[in-house]
């Protein structure tokens with residue numbers, strides 16, 4: 001059966017669905033003929049944006065509500081075949097400034113979804129969006145999912161707790177959970193309001209506005225930038241691959257790029273902006289993990305995945321999107 005056939009006519013709930021990753025996934029699912037429901041609280045300064053789905057709005061159901069609200073989640077989960085849980089507090093910087101909010105949005109939100117599934121949709125596949133931030137200081141590269149987990153931020157700690165929730169609900173209640181540790185996604189429909197997450201988007205905006213782009217330190221740190229359509233492929237495969245159930249997987253590109261090279265590419269593609277280096281601020285330096293490249297060996301085997309869009313091509317497509325639609329993103 002092709003991937004698309006697995007989703008045709010199936011009910012799919014995406015929490016945080018008006019945001020960057022959720023809306024890109026929703027668009028693909030609509031093409032596959034799925035019955036797509038988005039739940040989003042539209043929190044200010046997050047990536048929720050009705051424009052992300054404006055052209056498919058008549059083909060989906062959108063509910064503005066909180067994933068921490070039990071009655072809402074219970075109602076929406078009923079009858080679902082697939083659930084993508086993307087709603088979250090997404091900034092590791094903010095998780096330190098407001099730990100309780102991070103705990104509530106990340107941990108309580110997922111528990112609500114898992115409890116609702118246990119009661120109303122025990123057969124549903126549940127894909128949870130974790131983060132490479134669960135790892136902490138890196139001991140080796142490329143990084144597989146056996147790497148020790150010693151998170152440096154509360155965001156990473158709570159994401160790791162969420163991974164454990166998924167494991168417990170899988171083992172204890174037989175729920176079909178799949179955990180994806182997302183690396184550094186970029187592409188159309190990501191928020192460009194600030195630099196707390198989705199940093200490439202922020203830098204692209206600064207370049208488009210011909211501003212100075214600040215890089216902390218020498219910018220030599222390696223990152224695994226994954227274009228959003230590649231990530232959507234992995235989201236889809238994760239939900240329909242029986243072998244993946246109960247597992248933890250990387251969701252990245254498997255290609256390491258120097259941070260400074262990515263920013264130079266942004267400036268080159270946009271044709272504006274200039275780069276300035278500054279020393280690391282202490283609060284950023286303390287939570288810097290060191291270079292990261294995802295080891296995608298397991299994912300290539302299980303999901304049949306291969307990088308589709310390389311960094312230069314992805315940044316070009318992203319630049320084209322924001323040139324045409326910037327008014328909706330800042």
Ligand SMILES: NC(=O)c1ccc[n+]([C@@H]2O[C@H](COP(=O)([O-])OP(=O)(O)OC[C@H]3O[C@@H](n4cnc5c(N)ncnc54)[C@H](O)[C@@H]3O)[C@@H](O)[C@H]2O)c1
Nearest residue numbers: 016019020021040041042043047048066067087088129182
């Ligand atoms: N973008 C990244 O760099 C990155 C990297 C690793 C992991 N992730 C994870 O992927 C997921 C999606 O991230 P994104 O980049 O699409 O972020 P985003 O900010 O674009 O989307 C998140 C959406 O969740 C919504 N939301 C937050 N709390 C909510 C709540 N309590 N109830 C309902 N909706 C709520 C927000 O309004 C927003 O629309 C998150 O779980 C994030 O932690 C993202």
